[in-house]
Amino acid sequence: MMHRESCVCGMDNLELFQVPPTNITLEDNKWIEYYPVSSTLTSDTAPIEFEIKGQGDEYVDLSQTYVQMLVKFTQDNGTALAADDPSTPVNNILHSLFSEIDLSLNGKVITPGTDTYPYKAYLEKLLSYEHNTLNTQMKACTLWQKDTP
Template sequence: MTFHKIDNDSINSITNALDFFQIPPTNVSISSSKVFEILPSNPLTDTPYHFKIHASQNYIDLTKCYLFTEFRIRKENESGQLVNLSVADNVSPIQLIGQTFINNMRVSVNGREVFNSNSLYAYKTYFSHELSYSQNAKSSHLNAAGYFYNNTSTQEGGLDTIERRRLFENSKTAQFIAKLDADIFNQPLYLINHCEVDIEIIPND
């Protein structure tokens, strides 16, 4: 039987489903891995927030970059002072607050800008999660980023609104962790060594 290859230089191979006797190879390309916590280089009271991954001899797996956040909702009383919410206050954040609190994100590698969301980051990440993930994902691990599945056609009164409201009852502090949603963080290749990565995050007002 004659096969027509797209690239004549491509070597022949067979599917694993028919390879009964070949022992699968062992990945020996990675000798060790580490996880680092990177804090913002400026105070949280000053925006934008800057994160810097300094150049080193290590390769970087950008698909494993997560942003850890803490939020609390308070209100102003008649005197203009911030006070805690009461049980009667019907307040909840928007969906996916661990990501949609971001207004704009810029990513630079060695001083060259490679990503700029142009103040549309919240819309980009919301629609990508809304349209790309299954109901099972929305009802499980996406909860960690503040996304809860909406079981109704309305924005208010659904299970998602109730769950998000419960997180902040009586001005409790809620924690979220979410992946950074930019093209360079959504591809499988490692970033080569001796590259410095600058991440600038501007929150929504």
């Protein structure tokens, strides 16, 4: 179904032999780093909360929002892993670190509040990517390994 005032167009990513159009709708853009509101995590279940406030007439593009983390893998007792220790993180590691992710806009929660986030993210990755993609691109950046008992 198409709006009566809409025009027909193709997908830009399929236009391999054409010069891509230039987006002139944005005057300027910038990356802004935000840090968690609470500076210390009191436990492994403490929430990590970010507050991103509007900047007047500026637009926040949530599709260009990223989380950067520094993680350290240790033994169960907290000691460092040996260099030759045969260990690897679980598939989809960054999604597996969180049990629940809630997103609020203007004080209104817009995501469902369930604790099944890592399972949903794993299944979406498993079912959304072709087998070759999982075994090449995702495996190359250690995001995906074949699960074996």
